[in-house]
Amino acid sequence: MKDGRDNAAFEARLEAAEQAAKAERPETAQKQAGSAQRAIELAMRLGVEMVAAMVIAVVIGWGLDKLFHTKPWFMILMVPVGLVAGVRNLLRAMG
Amino acid sequence: MRGLTTAVLLGILPSAALAEGTMPQMDFSNPLTLDQVGWMAVIMVGLYLVLSRWGLPQIGKVIENRADVIAKDLAAARAAKIEADTAVAQLNAALVAARAAAQGEVARAVAEAKAKATADAAALNAQLDARLAAAETQIEAARASALAAIKPVAAEAAGAILLKLTGSLPGEDVLAPNLDAALLARSGG
Amino acid sequence: MAGPTINALEQFSLTPGLGGLGKAIDFSNSNEAMLAAAAIITLIFGAGLKARALVPGRAQALVELLYEFVRNMCVDTIGEEGLRFFPLVFTIFAFILIGNLIGLFPYFFAFTSHIAVTLALALFVFLFSTGVGFYTHGFKFFTFFVPSGVPGWLLPLLVPIEIISYLSRPVSLSVRLFANMTAGHVMWEVFAGFMLLLTASFGIFGAFASVVPLGLNVALAALELLVAGLQAYVFAILTCLYLHDAVHMH
Numbered sequence: 001m002k003d004g005r006d007n008a009a010f011e012a013r014l015e016a017a018e019q020a021a022k023a024e025r026p027e028t029a030q031k032q033a034g035s036a037q038r039a040i041e042l043a044m045r046l047g048v049e050m051v052a053a054m055v056i057a058v059v060i061g062w063g064l065d066k067l068f069h070t071k072p073w074f075m076i077l078m079v080p081v082g083l084v085a086g087v088r089n090l091l092r093a094m095g
Numbered sequence: 096m097r098g099l100t101t102a103v104l105l106g107i108l109p110s111a112a113l114a115e116g117t118m119p120q121m122d123f124s125n126p127l128t129l130d131q132v133g134w135m136a137v138i139m140v141g142l143y144l145v146l147s148r149w150g151l152p153q154i155g156k157v158i159e160n161r162a163d164v165i166a167k168d169l170a171a172a173r174a175a176k177i178e179a180d181t182a183v184a185q186l187n188a189a190l191v192a193a194r195a196a197a198q199g200e201v202a203r204a205v206a207e208a209k210a211k212a213t214a215d216a217a218a219l220n221a222q223l224d225a226r227l228a229a230a231e232t233q234i235e236a237a238r239a240s241a242l243a244a245i246k247p248v249a250a251e252a253a254g255a256i257l258l259k260l261t262g263s264l265p266g267e268d269v270l271a272p273n274l275d276a277a278l279l280a281r282s283g284g
Numbered sequence: 285m286a287g288p289t290i291n292a293l294e295q296f297s298l299t300p301g302l303g304g305l306g307k308a309i310d311f312s313n314s315n316e317a318m319l320a321a322a323a324i325i326t327l328i329f330g331a332g333l334k335a336r337a338l339v340p341g342r343a344q345a346l347v348e349l350l351y352e353f354v355r356n357m358c359v360d361t362i363g364e365e366g367l368r369f370f371p372l373v374f375t376i377f378a379f380i381l382i383g384n385l386i387g388l389f390p391y392f393f394a395f396t397s398h399i400a401v402t403l404a405l406a407l408f409v410f411l412f413s414t415g416v417g418f419y420t421h422g423f424k425f426f427t428f429f430v431p432s433g434v435p436g437w438l439l440p441l442l443v444p445i446e447i448i449s450y451l452s453r454p455v456s457l458s459v460r461l462f463a464n465m466t467a468g469h470v471m472w473e474v475f476a477g478f479m480l481l482l483t484a485s486f487g488i489f490g491a492f493a494s495v496v497p498l499g500l501n502v503a504l505a506a507l508e509l510l511v512a513g514l515q516a517y518v519f520a521i522l523t524c525l526y527l528h529d530a531v532h533m534h
Binding site for chain 2: 293294296297298299300310311312314315318319322325326329332333336338344347348351352370371372374375379395399400401404405462466
């Protein structure tokens with residue numbers, strides 16, 4: 001029949017519109033997870049993550065020393081632990 | 096990995112600019128440094144209440160409303176499409192039915208006409224046959240009556256002729272059979 | 285150093301705001317900026333909600349964009365449960381974003397460049413997410429610090445590392461925002477100081493030469509605009525991430 005092609009085109013457009021109305025959310029969400037955005041996000045975290053873990057570790061060490069009068073052993077012990085925790089933070093930030 | 100190096104560079108950059116002078120941010124002898132946090136708490140609680148009770152639900156409602164309208168419009172389009180499709184199908188079916196009915200009608204009319212024609216022809220034939228038969232019997236009757244009428248005349252004529260020729264009149268019983276045979280030979284053919 | 289100079293750090297000093305009233309209730313210029321940020325957010329929402337049109341206008345599109353952006357961030361990062369925290373995350377995001385942005389304008393105080401402010405925000409997020417963790421999982425939330433699939437003898441070493449890693453969250457969260465905002469504002473003032481120094485030292489030639497730091501400041505303004513948005517985003521997404529950890533424990 002003559003209206004066959006028009007009919008098919010309308011069908012396709014209607015289908016597309018319905019899909020778009022349904023899938024609006026996931027589509028925009030996927031767009032957000034661009035790799036460039038992830039790299040910048042990572043950049044904003046890297047330097048600080050390392051230092052923060054270190055600071056916390058040293059503060060805890062200092063507190064323990066104060067508590068047990070063992071200056072400066074806990075603080076020294078905590079430095080490598082803080083370092084590893086910082087690396088752990090980095091790995092988590094990248095993963 | 097290139098992403099990582101840029102990341103490291105970007106991360107280090109801000110911290111490099113920090114190491115100079117005494118910072119008002121670290122001046123905790125100024126009571127305002129800590130008091131600003133208290134006021135921030137008050138302001139943020141206010142903002143949270145405004146946003147969570149009024150702003151965000153309202154915007155959510157607007158967005159939801161739009162999604163509803165779009166869904167409704169799409170459903171309407173879908174329904175209209177289905178309706179149109181069924182209407183077209185119905186129309187096609189009606190066309191087909193009408194065509195079939197018309198064809199049936201035509202065929203019936205043709206058959207009827209044909210039957211009437213044959214019937215008429217048969218009637219005509221019968222009539223003609225009857226008339227033919229009637230004519231034949233009429234002719235037969237006419238011939239018979241003609242024959243019957245001719246017999247006395249022939250007998251009289253034959254008697255007269257015989258009288259003139261022989262001078263005597265033959266008996267009726269002799270004349271009659273001969274006369275019949277002669278007449279029969281004439282008309283029989 | 286001869287001639288006029290700019291103290292690059294003076295911009296961060298706190299003074300009582302709101303005239304005499306501020307002095308009495310310790311309401312600083314920083315709090316004025318916070319109030320302005322909250323007011324701007326409210327005004328944006330008011331403008332966006334005026335029409336409630338099916339096809340949004342400019343203000344409405346802006347508000348809807350923000351709404352959808354933060355909502356998707358919550359749902360994508362935390363999961364469907366994230367919608368419970370959506371108003372909170374939105375408030376934090378909008379407050380920091382507008383705070384960062386108005387801090388870029390002259391005469392406006394950049395309150396996000398104060399470590400006390402960012403640390404308070406970060407500590408709130410940290411304590412809140414930890415509270416959510418204990419609320420959802422009870423004491424089982426402690427197992428968050430025990431990495432799975434690790435031999436037992438390593439645990440005395442790994443558990444402190446995990447705990448320190450966890451405790452460093454508010455520090456990194458606050459220092460990142462504070463450092464980024466402070467560095468940008470300091471660099472602006474430093475370049476402006478260069479301009480003054482050049483003009484004072486070399487007269488008219490110096491004034492021409494100060495086109496260079498001026499250009500740098502213009503470029504820096506663009507960068508700072510980016511950083512302002514990005515830092516607000518990072519703060520919000522990390523808030524979501526911490527809430528995810530609290531809800532899902534992995």
